[in-house]
Amino acid sequence: MTELEQYRAKIDELDRQMTALFEQRMDVCKCVVQYKAQNGMEILQAGREDVVLQKARNNLKDQDYAEDIEEFYRQMMKISRAIQAREMERMGVSKDETKPAVVGFQGVAGSFSEEALLMAFAPDQPRRNYPSFEEVFVALKSGEIDYGVLPIENSSTGSINAVYDLLMKYDFYIAQEVFVPVAQHLLALPAASMEDIREVYSHEQGFEQSRAFLAQHPDWKQIPYHNTAISAQMVSQAGDVHKAAIASGRAAELYGLKILRPTINTEKHNYTRFIIVAKALQPQEDANKISMVFTLPNEPGALYGVLKEFAKGDINMLKLESRPAPGKTWEYVFYADFEVAHGLSQAQPIVQALWGQGVAAKLIGAYKKQNQ
Secondary structure, rough: OOHHHHHHHHHHHHHHHHHHHHHHHHHHHHOOOOOOHHOHHHHHOOHHHHHHHHHHHHOOOOOHHHHHHHHHHHHHHHHHHHHHHHHHHHHOOHHHHHHHEEEEEOOOOOOHHHHHHHHOOOOOOOEEEEHHHHHHHOOOOOOOOEEEEEEEEEOOOOOOOHHHHHHHHHOOEEEEEEEEEEOOOOEEEOOHHHHHHHHHEEEEHHHHHHHHHHHHHOOOOOOOOHHHHHHHHHHHOOOOOOOOOEHHHHHHHHHHEEEEEEEEEEEEEEEEEEEEHHHHHHHOOOOOOOEEEOOOOOOOOOOHHHHHHHHOOOOOOOEEEEOOOOOOOOOEEEEEEEOOOHHHHHHHHHHHHHHHHHEEEEEEEEEEOOOO
């Protein structure tokens, strides 16, 4: 046997093993879809494919194959979805339940929200964009979309309170989190120079994150706009060299602008945490981060009693933030994020203990903690 024939024989043997493993994997997929149907769960769940792709990359010894293994798994999961759809049809479940989830985000193409969507979902995921945060929530409530992608905090400017308030107003849940590295650039028309700029457009977060740079140009008029990418789009359409936008590099490419000054954000390690919002709680099997909302009775030591329960459970609280309670003067709602080792089973006793203290507590998310 020649050396080439030996290689081919080895490939044939590997193919035989891969075929057997493929068959086993698809059989398990059928079991999964049967379980989901019996328990009223959605067939396609936010972020699952991203988790699978990340695990595949991590399992590689040679990272030169990273892009190739992603493509391999994307195709295999596409086949898996088709098999699950056939299984659902065999079980007599409506095909509508197997259609891809529609995802909504605020802004336009080139926004950081769209970038978060692309990180959490497949590149061809059906999507819709909306002018405001609340319109994303309204679309989710009406069933027009299945998930919403929304920013909730930035590493340098803090929480985005409007989104916290909307979570409370619509009583929705966090299904996943995504950290997006944010580099804010000063964008303008190709013919513009720094000396031409008179007006700068951006979202308030864009201004806040670039405060030190903007302080060097006190003569510029700062005009808050709906979204960083929409700001770039407007500057492009205006055709005025006196206008500039603070937005992403991708927005510059999409709207034919040039980067006058790159990375003008004050904090160079700048991240925005986005959440994937769903109408129902979707606890993940490997959840190690819990989000909770609670209100306290107006009495001394009430907050201490809550914190004591976390300490007794040896639970690391990642974040605790208060917001005014809607319609109640001088009363507050608390949002908490904390780490767990055993998912919901570790979080539920905390909730029950708080209920026993007269604290109105509710879990609003059980998901995998992401690294930034």
